[in-house]
Amino acid sequence: MNAIPGTLSVPYDSLTPSPPRATSLLRAYRRHDTLFSSSQVQLHARGVLETVDASACDGLAETAREALQRTARKIGRLPLLGAVPFAADAPARLWIPRQAVFAAGQARHGGERRSLPVPLPHCDGVLPQPTAQGYRDSVSAALQRIDAGRVAKVVLSRSLRMQARVSVPWLLERLLSRHPDGYTYAIDLTRNGDSASLVGSSPELLLRKRGAQVLSNPLAGSIPRVADPAEDAQRAQGLLSSAKDRHEHALVVDAVAAALAPHCRKLQVPAAPSLLSTPTMWHLSTRVEGELLDPAASSLQLALALHPTPAVCGYPTVAAQAAIRELEGYDRGLFTGLVGWSDPEGDGEWAVTIRCALVEADAVTAYAGAGVVRGSQPQAELDETSAKLRTMLNAMGLAQVLDVPESAA
């Protein structure tokens, strides 16, 4: 099928009969491979055939489509995969791999366990950006802008850079076993010998496209979960009936529906959100489903038409982007961008790049943000980002970094 020895690419639309078992793909994963897993499909890729480094400002979707079609003509059907950053003018990290294998279904924990690194990663120091107080101050500043009518919602984030060595295959396996329904990814970013991977377990689907069918599943409005089942259920119900969170959520759903509408002959938008849970969070969730006018439209092009949604940026977009630039004080990089893949027909799946960490040789940086709207409280937003950070910190065995007294942070 393909001219490159060892290259294997199984078409997405031929997945159902007898695909490679997802668990065996996970077992085959090696450091510097790339893996993207959802409840629908799992993609395992190795090597780089061609990079597509344009920024979203520079016709990224068109450049990607040309690269996919050229590869399909010359070599065979291979997907494009990788990550697009939050900022439209920053370069994407997308490429066509030398080898790609798709499997249907979830990468549940395989029979064969990898040996755990012993001891668990040890953290030699933490650099928060901003500090806890800095984050609360930025939320207060965003609330002033909201009161002044300059913006309705701003998503503010923070990061924790930890001096620690973390094994990517080990982390990936732990993330998959904790939340197999999520969008779990390990995107190899190693270039020129500088080892780096973007690893995460996102609960949020930006866009899935298969034939003429598209689905987006925006999340916004959240509350941390607790161990006690009765209180946990009470929190979920409280979230569902919170006017503040419903408003925060509606801004995202309206923007997603407005961005998809011009591309769709039919669009279904539920009138009210439902609840979605991860191991650490409850979220308000809405599944927006559409039928495309042009089934040949690419999943990347459609995902970029949605990005950045108010779930990661705010509303209105331009005012929220300006507030983030002025208040956040650090570069988000790939965090709050999109991560996923597209095949030569444009079918594909792109998740919102959240609940993630940049894993480098001697350090790991975890990220989390929260939507600020009228009625938000600085301490509650800080606590929400801590709970979101736990997705990665718990999986890495580094949750103790959240217990550091603020004066030491």
Ligand SMILES: C=C(O[C@H]1C=CC=C(C(=O)O)[C@@H]1O)C(=O)O
């Ligand atoms: C920006 C993040 O979450 C977004 C997605 C879901 C819920 C969110 C919220 O309730 O604020 C955020 O909009 C993150 O997890 O870092």
